[in-house]
Amino acid sequence: MRRRFGWRGALCAALIAAAPAAVQAQVVRRGLPPFAKGYEPHTVDERGMWMIADEDERKLRDSKFVINDSALNAYIRSVLCKTVGDDRCQGARIYVMRIAAFNASMSPNGTLQVWSGLLMRVRSEAELAAVLGHEFAHFEMRHSLAGYRHARSASDIMAWASLLGTSGIVLQAAAVGSFFSYGRAQEEEADQLSMQYLLNSPYNPQGFADVWERIMSETDATALGRKQRSTRYDRTAFFASHPTTLQRAGYLRELAGQRTGDDGEDRYLKAMAKWRPEFLADQLKLNDFGGTEYLLGQLAKSGWTPDLLMARADLHRTRGNPRDLVSAADLYRQVVAQSPDNAEAYRGLGMALLRGPNPAEGKDALRHYLSLRPDAQDSAMISVLTQ
């Protein structure tokens, strides 16, 4: 028995030693970069990945979740082009998705998805540029292909290790671990390349770290609002595919150095003016009081505009605790003070008061809503509430 364990142990050790070599296997860069016009994928693996990505893109193009707004699409492309350069950006196909979460992704064939939750959370062109640049860096470095090859070699090691019985478990664990740590290494690599893009662009590179810091705070606020423990940002879990958010914010700040640049905040707000109310409404309906309250506070850094005040009032009214109804009524009154003809504010004020401490005043506010919007779709229903 001892002898058998001996050779198994030796083989196990040899394979563990070989694993890091597989982990660090880099993709051999061949010929043209993937963003070049008319680029055709090389190798069986790359052709297969592109074939799947092409099929996914055909489905994506027809998805009901795609926002078909050519002006918005052109704006996002202009930010991408200013970030990565005109030579690189033209090949990307941009799809803006109506999904209320912070995300963007780029497929190996150049399909760039930008989710509406991301557009609502970034505050300037420079911040959007940082995230788009990061996704483009994954694409340029063919990370999906490298990740696929790495996953395959890790699963080969796992299959062979399973023949070793119990002593193979350690090796299997090492292979699983290497799979996820490889993902983290790719993320760091993409962060570094995207920082290079930013440093060569007119944009302020400090925005990159700002985005991650705000995401940490929002996640904390969500957890607090749901009476859950906050996420730890300083520890990498075994299965984590991304570096910790704290590490990320830290090294991005370091890479950006003292360099500043154009934030493009006004241009960004102007480009998003049409969509922000819609994206805010999506966020309000997620039953995430803490996270949304934090987010609204961040968006209101340069002042509480009527749309942000309305959103905050609606957020409090929807949660509907007695104190929330008092806060909501107060916020609706602030909106009315800024824009006296805002019928929706009177509607919200009426409902908050009707459910809260002052139903008579609530009915008056609803009557005022009906006088401002006599042809409102819900006028018959609101009339019933005023009786």
Place this chain on the structure above:
Amino acid sequence: MTRPLSIVRALLAALLLCSIAPAYAGNKLIVAGVSIAVAKSAMTVTPEREWNKMGARPGRNSETWTLDGDTLNDLTFYGGIANDATLFREVNKRSAPLPRFSSTMLLTDIPVLLENSYRIALNTSLMAVDSVTPTTFAGEKAIHFTYSFTNQDGLRRNGEGTAAIIAGKLYMITFEAPVIHYFARDVASYHQVVASVRFPAVAKRK
């Protein structure tokens, strides 16, 4: 030795079957023209056509009927959702908790509660309440609303709902079906079921 072991095995098998029975509870035919209590509540309806009651309930106080299958036409009864309860079973309580009904809600808050619950449970931002109008529900003051949504399957569906808050509990009937073919074909059957709602006097005590 064999016999006691086989008895033990049979008992274990019976226990196992009992424990998984709710998951396999079969669908049941609802016959036409007979009054029936729905959603484990005092609410009764009398359908004029046959329906199929789904074995799986969306939540503790609800049940779903269908004609062709639960993704093609869904008639759902909510029979007295209590204060601080969700409309249906949580999908992911930790990372995506559903909003809860409150007995102090106004009737106009009910379509919003349904919309927000659907958005979270179906993971879609393509959901809208299209209209709200006053109505009555078994003689009670109620709200009728229409809505539309697109699920992750990409199919656009229309829906209608009628809801009332009676003795602090939410009673609601919704109907939804794909816009293509099914909704227009079957919505009249929903209207008929809503018109047939009755509450025995005991449930109406406020």
